[in-house]
Amino acid sequence: MLASKFSLLIVAFIFISTVSCTKEEEKPKVRVVEKVDDNSVKINETKNIMIETVEEKNFAVELEFNGRITVPEKDISSVSARVTGRIESLTQSVGDKVTKGQVLGYLWSADLASAGEEYEIAKKEGGSLLSLTEKKLRSLGVEPSEVSNGKTIFAIRSPLTGVILDKKLNTGSTVNVGDIILTVGKIGTLQFVGDFPPEQAIKVKKGMKVAFDDVPTLTATIENVSPISDPTTHLVKIRASFVSQPGQEIPQESFLKAHIVLSELPALVFPIKSIIAKSDGDYAFISDVGDTKIFKRVKIDITSRNSKQVAVNSANFPKKSFKVISDGALLINDSLEEGEKD
Template identity: 20%
Template sequence: MKKNIIALLVGIVLFSCKDNTAETSPSEIKKDNEIVVTQSQFAASSMQIGTANEQEFDVTVKTTGKIDVPPQNRAKVSSFIGGYIKSTTLLVGDKVTKGQALLTLENTEFLDIQKDYLEVAEQINYLKSEYNRQKTLYDEKITSQKNYLKAESEYRRAFGMYQSLKAKLNLVHISPSNVEKGKLTSVITVYSPISGDIVVMNANVGMYVAPSEVLLEIIETDHLHLELDVFEKDILKVREEQKIKFTVPEASKEVFNASVHLVGKSIEGANRVINVHGHLDDNIKQRLLTGMFVEANIITAAQTGLAIPIGALVTENNKNYVLVLEKKTNDYVFKKQLVKIGAKTETEVEIIPDAKVTATTRILLKGAYDITE
């Protein structure tokens, strides 16, 4: 009885080992660069076999650049005369319109300019009258030329000063007519020279700003465009109105559209590049920011090639392979075949045909990742 029990236990152990071996066998067998896939594995992974199809691919010039705006659509705001910031309510990102009040500055120097203007304005009528009187007397030979020239010189000097101070008041947006009425102010308002978005804000209430300091920067985002650098060897392929597809790799994988608007006429820098200006589609301008780095493809032509889905391409150690069907019995036997690739779209990739991979070669088009990962 004891011997029968031992024999039974040994049999159970052997059966269990055999069963476990069957369950843990790999789903694919790799030998001599071959991969064997069973019928059940093929169906479970919804694999598909087919041939490469002919498709048109874009011929492109690869380039890099940035999002920018034309010089006339970017404004750095400063004051002609320094002062202390008295008030502002704006922040980076706020939209402003041309002529809108941005902030106010306070400085006693503004009062000095107005005082000088007022003094000259009060003298100008007398000096003009004296000049005209001396001219009349000189014409009638009653006074000397010396007196006449002196009166003329004093009037013209005062008139020049008057015009200079008046222009300076206009530059800081102080009304000369109000000054002549005795309405003086130590506060001036700085207005926006363009409409757009505030991208730099250096102004805080109470701080002193010199005339050379930038208070804030405004950009008209409606005029965003691409500034691309194209190498000399590619520039003759680029023409106006060609389509551009670009990405902002640091922010998104999304592909955006643009078109070539202007092509530079001179080679710049040690890298020997030519500037290409591209116009953006209106619907994406509000999503992009100036200064963003872009990678772009300028579409210069189209060519026909053999295409397979991107998922059918297997990349290992910087080499590209496809799984070619070697034979089909009860199982599917595939062989990894090295291929060269060409152009790409978002879903397909071009393969360059050779003696081993042609338009009639049967390739695993779907499920390659499942059996090679």
């Protein structure tokens, strides 16, 4: 009886196993990428793989460089100490917007206090002495209307409407005549400053347009290319000017990646991610003429490149529009070279 039950269990197990195997056979696992030969693959699914279209069109030949947005020197004004003294307070920080005449802080000065006392005496006596003491106060950066008996602390005011670019000193700092306390720059007119190696700088001309990858709504125009390179960095400085759009906030002293379009040329334009760099040249996986799922690794002749695309000589391509593998191309290439199948 026990043997009979065991036999039934074996039969049931074999039946279940057979059914399971049949189900697995009915749903075979699909390979995402299947090797066709040593240079070709078949794309069965596009999971984690991007396929893009290559077409013949104008390719922008660019110079790429890094730089920073700042205020032109002509629109920068420094707030300097006209007397010896001590900063009692500074109420503004770098990046704060200010208006002309706005109080930025306060300065204590024995010299100012003395000039104020002279002015108070002259007011009582009148005559030419009053005019002289008023002139002296203004030369020290103080309006006579600010002076009152015994006053020893005087306001530090903004020379223009703009933004605080730099803060050289802080509350409690001792100042001497000529020391820069703050730097203020005008809002609106901005400048982009960058550096080029001399061999690239000779291609940059006044009037060329500058575009920014991180702020695509901005454009600038080259205003100046230095005639000499910096003796320390051996780079040539360029300056480009532009005006920010109404309502558009642009942080001062922002470092940005930029590019200048030098020219345009007709070419087959490939996405940069589709390029496979090998020791004997550059390659890409290009769709087969007869089957759009088959991609063949083909050697290409790159004539120019930028950060996103490359220009390829179209002479060796009878078709001027086809598909290429971009995302995933490098991994597929590695698998082919290792003789593996994904």
